[in-house]
Amino acid sequence: MKIFANLSIRAKLTAVISLLFWTISIFIFIFFPARLKDQDNQNLLRRAETLSATTAMLMGKQGSLDSIEERQVALNTASQDSLLIYAVVVDSKGNVVEAINKPIAEEVAYTATDTPFGPVAGVCKAGSVIRAGGQTIGMVYLGLSTRDVNHRIDESKTTIALISLIIFLIGVATVIGVSTVITNPLRSMVQTVEQIARGDLVKTANVSSQDEVGHLAFSFNQMVNNLRGAYDELETVNLTLEQRVNERTAELNQEVDERRRVEEALRESESRQRAVLSALPDLMLLRDGSGIYSPDPVLLIPPGELKSDMTREQYAWSLMAQFEPYFDAALKNGEVQVQEYSIPFMDKMRYFEARIAPSGMEQTVTIVREITDRMDAESQLKLQGAALEAAANSIVITDYEGNIIWVNPAFTELTGFTFDDALGRNLRTLNPGDARNEVFTEMWDTILAGKVWRGEFVNHRKDGSRYHEEQTITPVKDQFGTISHFIAIKSDITERKKIEQSLIAAKERVEAADKLKDAFIANISHGIRTPLYIMIGYLNHISSELKSSMTQDQDKYFGFVFESAERLTKSIDLILDISRLQTGNIEFQDSEVSVRKVVEESILGIKSLAEKKTLALSFDNQLGDVKVHADETFLARSLESLLENAVKFTRKGYIEVRLYQRDTGELAIDVEDTGVGISEEYQTKMFQISTPSNDSPGHAFEGVGLGLALVRRYLEQIGGRITVKSARGVGSIFTITLPEELIVSRENLPKVSKFVKKERVTPVPAPPSDERKLPNLLVVEDDSDTRQFMKITLRKHYNVFTAESVAEANDIIMNREVNIVIADVSLGGEESGLDFVSDIRKIPRYGKIPVIAVTAHAFSSDRERCLAAGCNRYFSKPVDHAVLIKTMEELLAGVI
Secondary structure, eight states, X not given: OHHHHTSOHHHHHHHHHHHHHHHHHHHHHHHHHHHHHHHHHHHHHHHHHHHHHHHHHHHHTTSXXXXXXXXXXXXXXXXXXXXXXXXXXXXXTSOEEEEESHHHHHHTTTTXXXXXXXXXXXXXXXXXXXXXXXXXXXXXXXXXXXXHHHHHHHHHHHHHHHHHHHHHHHHHHHHHHHHHHHHHHHHHHHHHHHHHHTTOOSOOOOOOOSSHHHHHHHHHHHHHHHHHHHHHHHHHHHHHHHHHHHHHHHHHHHHHHHHHXXXXXXXXXXXXXXXXXXXXXXXXXXXXXXXXXESOGGGGSOSSOBSSSSOHHHHHHHHHHHHHHHHHHHHHHOSOEEEEEEEEBSSOEEEEEEEEEEOSSSOEEEEEEEOHHHHHHHHHHHHHHHHHHXXXXXXEEEETTOBEEEEOHHHHHHHSOOHHHHTTOBHHHHSOTTTTSHHHHHHHHHHHTTOOEEEEEEEEOTTSOEEEEEEEEEXXXXXXXXXXXXXXEEEEOHHHHHHHHHHHHHHHHHHHHHHHHHHHHHHHHHHHHHHHHHHHHHHHHHHHHTTTTOOHHHHHHHHHHHHHHHHHHHHHHHHHHHHHHHHTOOOOOOEEEEHHHXXXXXXXXXXXXXHHTTOEEEEEESSOEEEEEEOHHHHHHHHHHHHHHHHHTOOSSEEEEEEEEOTTSOEEEEEEEOSSOOOHHHHTTTTSSSOOOTTSTTOTTOOOOTHHHHHXXXXXXXXXXXXXXXXXXXXXXXXXXXXXXXXXXXXXXXXXXXXXXXXXXXXXXXXXXXXXXXXXXXXXXXXXXXXXXXXXXXXXXXXXXXXXXXXXXXXXXXXXXXXXXXXXXXXSSSSOHHHHHHHHTTSGGGTTOOEEEEESOOOHHHHHHHHHTTOSEEEESSOOHHHHHHHHHHHHHTOO
């Protein structure tokens, strides 16, 4: 701004008006192309919408989208438009039935017609509904090129840029010429003024025109002539004044000498007065009858920033105006007047007291003292008193001897003694209670030593009833550090004592119940293991006896039995561990464990199950052989539990185990799968012992086994943790983390895995079976062993088709004629078996098909839920196959 102010008028005019023309040019260059672009885009959009509507109308005339020729005719008509880039026709289900340049349409997201010009540049999108007979049978989506619009905009920008430049140059030239004509006469007058300033009053300005500038120069010359005459007159008057000043100066010198003597005497008097006032701790203000104050009233305002619009002087004089009635009253009555006032400062309000006393006939003396501390103390005492009065707990204040000097209302509510009853009495006599026991003695020893005492007493109310009270007694010391008072805060804990006794009794009952439950579980384990051991033993014996004469299928059946027996044994072990976990009786053994060995053995143990489901297994060992302090059994069980869940809930893809070390030094083991995933809601409770039933509707895959609760408990015992990252449909990653201090040693080994790497495994398709003249049975079951068992045991009576999920079951019923269905209630995936039953009941040909529900639970609520969903019969596992076959025959025959 300083540089601009120093420029000449000509330069300023040129700069300002040039800037104005430049702004106008820029506005024209920006606004008009944008306006043209908006108009062309609107025209193009209307063209696209009209074309899509016309195409949709042509296709709707046929009543359906089944005719290929009619669809192509409609699209060929649309393609006559030279700007057409793509066109897509979809049916009412969203399936594409005809398209022109479909890859381009998918690239620009052709269905997003709400934003016709974005986000991909160069395309204008539109869509219209295809209607026939008042119903929507599909949609037409098409896109037109914006190249013509862009070309016209580029041409308009070039033209408008040239016009803007021409306007700017013409404006600049015009400004330079006009400013030159205006400023030349002014420059001449400036030169004349500079000469007059140097004392040359003869010089005048040139008058070269009769316009306003010429009139200004003429008037300027007249002013110069008048100035010359006034200068001559001033010279004459100056000589006369100089003579008169000399005469008056002599007279003033005499007067000044006299006044100096008076002022010296006055200053000496004021100095004595100020010394007296400065020695006083308070402010003294003198006022005479004419309203003269000594010292300045501003001294009434102490240092600090006022919270007021007035200055310190204004505020001081406003106080003096308030004091005027008190000044008059003091002079009239001859008595001291007391006035309290406050002054608002930015930090706080400050309070003052003014005492006004008469001093002589027309004079008063005012003593001002600040009382802010006193007012704050009084306010604090009032606040504390109100708080003590309103306190819910009983508060008692005593002197050093224990004599009561104050109690609050809560004390009366607690004990029944009023303030008057308690005042002056000693606590020993007022509430005898435990006054003579060891606790009372210990309490006095503590508080007399200056320490806070907390404890419990049994006391008596005024009516003689006993109650338990909790006390906190604090000694209060004076300014010399001597104990002067005691403050006791009391509360009635009678109800709490009763609750504590109840909780103790309940805890003892729970502990007894836990011991009984542990014994009960142990008895159940013994009762199950013994016959299971005998069954497995006899099966092994029979298998050995018949080994030479058994067929391949019979040998496979024995294998299924032994695998199921092993699963049952593991379930019993898990139930026992969970029972010990809940009762706190589980013990962990610490030893040096090879993590690599545990991981590889766990993977080998699950490999056969993974191969049955054609799942790829891999072990990414990034650390070699690492040994840690841990319980090898429970660490192995933790990994086995995670791997079993991964195989159980993964239908295709891979399972990978990773062993690595974090940046924090912690040891980590990841178990990643491509299974169905776990909902975010269930992740918060999946490590709890109590989980929702797997047969519950909408929870088809939430039960991941009680083993996870045991895994977390074990890892917490050694300072580790287990976490999960998962989402529905994208798989899961479980991570076991062990603290660095558990690592004993580490040996680098070549990163060689015994297991295959992640790869897609394509199952070998089964050869088509020759269907017999038997009813077609659909078995929907997610457990592979159960599917195999059902297929083997029922194939003599039915053509058995099996499905692992609702999706597979839907494919079968749509492609085959199914006569009867057996559905497990709990299935892997988003839908349960009951969802499948409800869906097929909506299909006309399956509206009355016999459906038998099978579930692992046997509660009456499960049966009611299955029948309500549309099932004809309900069985709980294990199923009696003779009864099952008979029920199926009766359902097919219409007997039941």
